[in-house]
Amino acid sequence: MLSSRYDHKTVEQNRYQKWLEKGYFIANKKNKPAFSMVIPPPNVTGKLHLGHAWDTTIQDIIARYKKAKGYDVLWLPGCDHAGIATQAKIMNKLKDDGVDISKLSRQQFLDIAWKWKDEYSKNIHQQWASLGLMLDYTRERFTLDEGLNKAVKKVFVDLYNDGLIYRGEKIINWDPVQKTALSNIEVIHHDDKGKFYYFKYRLLDNSDYLLVATTRPETMFGDVCVCVNPNDDRYKSYIGQYVINPANGEKIPVIGDEYVDISFGTGVMKCTPAHDPNDFEISKRHNLARPIIMNNDATMNDLCGKYAGLDRFVCREQLVNVIKNSGNLVKIEEIVHSVGHSERSNAVVEPVLSKQWFVKMKPLAKLILENQKSKNKVKFVPGRFNKVLLRWMENVEDWCISRQLWWGHQIPAYYKKDDGTIYVDVNPPKDIENYIQDEDVLDTWFSSGLWPFSTLGWPNQTEDLDRYFPTDVLSTGYDIIFFWVSRMMFQSLYNLKKPPFKNVIIHGLVRDELGRKMSKSLGNGVDPNDVVDEFGADALRYFLTTNSTPGLDMRYSKEKVESSYNYLNKIWNSARYILNVLPSDFKVKDINKAKLDGFETWILNKLQITIKNVTKNMDKYDFNAASGHLYNFVYDDFCSIYLEMSKISLQNNNDKYKDIIYQVLYKCLKTIVLLIYPYTPFISEEIYLSLPEHLESIMLENYPKVEKKFVNSYFDNSVSLLLDYIKDVRNYKTNNKLAPNADCQLKINMRINTFDNFINYLKRFTFASKIENVEESLIDQNGAIFIHNYGDILIQVNANKDDIKKLILKNIENEKAEITRCNKMLNNPNFMSKAKPEKIILEQEKLKAHEENLKKLENQLKQLQ
């Protein structure tokens, strides 16, 4: 028996532990078709946020739904080592603890990091448990574990041998705080206030100068020339001459290069090959030197004279002053321009020439582009994200994969000590003592990209790989399509010749109640733990998955979590009522449909429609729509109508029919619980286990199926009629300031078949003392008449004649408008020839009904006058 109030804490307590102990989460049902997903591995840097809760709840709903549908479901958990983020966090903590980081060895650091990882993955496990996620922990993996390392090394070596990984010197994005290279997409561009400095680069004889504008004066120490467009008549003649760099007094040539945009700025550009990607390209064309002028912490180096050792921005300020004093500063413009920042440290990224490892992207991008034209196309939900991916892949540049960190997969490249010969292999060279392994590690996303197959045992041909790969669904946010989805796709297509998943469900971000992105600096983050504590995991899960549209952001709303909670309370209490009303010797029996009366036929039909609609939308991963159908059924059809009506039925029927009502109540309740179960497993399990007959757990149940024998809409019209009558009387009473239970007498004129007890139901819900069935509706001079589309009710109360007249006139107007509308359509040759036949018949029937109503109304109006 359920307690009198829905209390999420008692419902959710210990439940997860029991599911775990029973092994319900473990995939191994070999006799069933396989269905698999891998979790997007969260970073071991902190707590899970609402975005994780959203993403994983979507997956849990799918997992539980598919399991109930008869699949052998594998949902594989794991965490990501998150190289830069984790290393930075650990280093900061060590600093705070007073540890001298400079004295830390690589191995010492790694020992600390692994302990950190254990601690944080423990937190993550706790959060997964509190959300109720159906994860198969027997297969849990970590992106830095041994198996993954084996996969990473193999992929690196294969790509290297295929010429798709190379080591080269290029301009990369340098994070001077983390002191590592970054890939292009780890750089966040946003508009910052800046300055545009105009400097004179004077000719050697000081007869003239070229005006050069720059936003980064400190890079002038790396200038090797000044460029103009050879087609620019203003400056053509300067090509071949020399000018003086006002920063260091060095003489540099003026060269012509068509890259220079004649219409931009002054039309003269300084060229700093080691600190700008475009300048680097120019230097290749003109065979220029590429001096690097900064240290790896973005302080100036020895090439910068007295500025050596100064931070780049301090240097900038001082240098500008010096040049100003020398008379070579013309003006400073305040501008807003886009500046690249490190995704993790937020430091201004310094473009700098550096030797790094790269993945050659064009051939790999081609694999994706071709796959998305083939039968094996990965289906994106919503579909537009496929285009987002393709557009990016079409323009993708080579991927810088080496990171100057310790926490990650160390690159399996070895350099011979004497001559630097490179050796790349999954195993170290035999004469390892003659080699040094590359110190760098790989970008975290390199190993995440192998996640869908490395976790299943690849490169070994394991049973799991055979059974569960490719995975069926991947769910993730749109913010990591480029980082992760694309990389998994080409890695899988390259290494396994198959796409890694069949469907990708893309969702948005969870924002705060004001629509702002949740962030630490704003302090507006909502901790899922707090929400679970206050409203329960079920309410949170329901809120997250039913208040959003696929692919769009959502706002967190405490009100809506609360409303979800109230919905669950509604289900809880309806269950409590039903379980209370069922006789103690209740046994589940087949319902003989031949013996069903109106309301039972009606509700069972509604139930079938609900099962159909919910299932249809579950299959489309449209959880908002699916839950909406159930919600309407629960509130409107079941609780507001059937449950209330069944109270009357139970009073007015014999024991035989009462038993049918019990069976129907039971069936509805059980079906509701099974349908909502994927969303809200805890409360569903609790109610399920309270049912008179049940299995060991709702997790072993099958998903409801439409029972065709109960599809029967015969009584729909009469139930609608009854409900309309009730509603109209209530409405009438409210509008006439009568108490809901005020006595009234009804005269009704029924023109359709109804069912037993129709009058009893009507009486009970309108508090009518007398109900008469009359041939024609009449206006009673003592009371009001109520006019209805299907029939008429005469409500005998003391009412104002004018009000009645008004009401009739209003109804006449409505009917006329409807008739006009119908006529317009039916007289339209295009409608008649193009519309579906059933639509035409429908319109004709409507027209007929409206015309009849109009006649009656006009008749009534006449009587009243």
Added chain:
RNA sequence: GGAUGCUUAGCUCAGUUGGGAGAGCAUCGCCUUUACACGGCGGAGGUCGUGGGUUCGAGUCCCUCAGCAUCCACCA
């Protein structure tokens, strides 16, 4: 500069092939009726961003413009 998404009730949002505008919260009135006051019943509230087009018919399809948001590329 390119691309995408959004604009519907006071607020937050649904609205699936074009065929009588919906929910939650808020609000107003009535009801403590024996599942639920975390409730029930009834109501009020919308020229569906602007302007045009297609259509018998447009929140829905096409075009224009505006505002907001996001992504990509970026000029020194």
